[in-house]
Amino acid sequence: TKGEGRNGYRFYEAEMDERIEARRALSTELRGALDRNEFLLYFQPIVTKEGRIRAFEALVRWNHPKRGFVSPADFIPLAEETGVIIPMGEWILQQACVIAAAWPSDISVAVNLSPIQFRHSDLVLLVNSALQESGLAASRLELEVTESVFLEATPAIKTALVKLRERGVRLSVDDFGTGYSSLSYLRRLAFDKIKIDQCFVRDLPHEQSGAAIVRAIIDLATSLKMTVIAEGVETEAQRRCLLSLGCHELQGYLFSRPVPAEEANVLASQQGLR
Numbered sequence: 001t002k003g004e005g006r007n008g009y010r011f012y013e014a015e016m017d018e019r020i021e022a023r024r025a026l027s028t029e030l031r032g033a034l035d036r037n038e039f040l041l042y043f044q045p046i047v048t049k050e051g052r053i054r055a056f057e058a059l060v061r062w063n064h065p066k067r068g069f070v071s072p073a074d075f076i077p078l079a080e081e082t083g084v085i086i087p088m089g090e091w092i093l094q095q096a097c098v099i100a101a102a103w104p105s106d107i108s109v110a111v112n113l114s115p116i117q118f119r120h121s122d123l124v125l126l127v128n129s130a131l132q133e134s135g136l137a138a139s140r141l142e143l144e145v146t147e148s149v150f151l152e153a154t155p156a157i158k159t160a161l162v163k164l165r166e167r168g169v170r171l172s173v174d175d176f177g178t179g180y181s182s183l184s185y186l187r188r189l190a191f192d193k194i195k196i197d198q199c200f201v202r203d204l205p206h207e208q209s210g211a212a213i214v215r216a217i218i219d220l221a222t223s224l225k226m227t228v229i230a231e232g233v234e235t236e237a238q239r240r241c242l243l244s245l246g247c248h249e250l251q252g253y254l255f256s257r258p259v260p261a262e263e264a265n266v267l268a269s270q271q272g273l274r
């Protein structure tokens with residue numbers, strides 16, 4: 001009836017208000033969190049076909065004094081809306097380079113960039129100073145960007161990508177297959193690697209269509225001389241299937257969860273060339 005509908009609507013409205021209020025509170029705290037040193041980086045290995053660590057992906061964590069660890073899936077979008085992602089992203093890049101500089105020289109670090117950072121900061125300058133201050137070789141830094149960056153690939157963004165490449169930094173497309181861009185376009189923009197999103201990996205090896213998509217991505221990327229990394233690899237069956245499809249590198253809980261910097265240092269020193 002009409003009355004029930006109205007109650008339902010009011011209930012929905014109250015719930016909305018609560019959620020908006022919670023977001024507002026979180027965004028206020030987010031702004032101070034950087035100054036209070038509440039962010040830290042975790043690192044997840046990216047391994048070769050043989051299982052050797054080739055790189056670590058830096059993944060930010062927010063250690064909130066009351067809430068505990070807040071997921072980046074919850075606070076990164078908020079950081080993007082509020083602009084906090086700019087100073088936060090700068091800190092992440094600097095911190096990741098400093099930590100990686102202590103690893104054996106054949107191990108790289110992959111850092112996630114938000115599309116907002118392309119629009120509202122001088123990324124080239126930022127990357128240059130992070131490399132300089134840490135002493136990390138440019139070839140050991142990989143920048144992961146999502147396909148959404150290309151929806152608005154302005155001349156300024158393209159110029160920034162070219163300059164980063166000229167500096168020797170590697171570029172990866174994150175979450176490949178969930179957005180809109182084509183591989184040939186990415187190749188033209190000089191991307192080195194693509195990361196196949198975990199939604200495609202999840203159903204392997206059972207899902208026929210899933211395997212067909214992954215195979216198509218790997219074949220085309222390989223012919224364009226791009227490296228393919230599969231993320232979200234959780235089972236031995238997935239690993240075997242991905243390798244049989246020709247995937248070059250793997251990442252996922254099967255090998256390691258993201259770990260604190262101290263643990264990554266230990267893993268790096270055990271598995272790097274010395």
Ligand code: C2E
Pocket residue numbers: 044058059060071072073076092112113114174175198231232233234251252253254258
């Ligand atoms: P992403 O870049 O796609 O990162 C991969 C996510 O998958 C990470 O979640 C990682 O912990 C998780 N993962 C890794 N292996 C497995 C697996 O085998 N199974 C499953 N189910 N999940 C796995 P996390 O750390 O919660 O990060 C979520 C997202 O937040 C990231 O997705 C990225 O988009 C964003 N993010 C994280 N750190 C940063 C950062 O430093 N800067 C920016 N701009 N975004 C970040």
Ligand code: CA
Pocket residue numbers: 057112144174
């Ligand atoms: Ca990533």
Ligand code: CA
Pocket residue numbers: 174175195197231
């Ligand atoms: Ca990803």
Ligand code: CA
Pocket residue numbers: 175
């Ligand atoms: Ca993702």
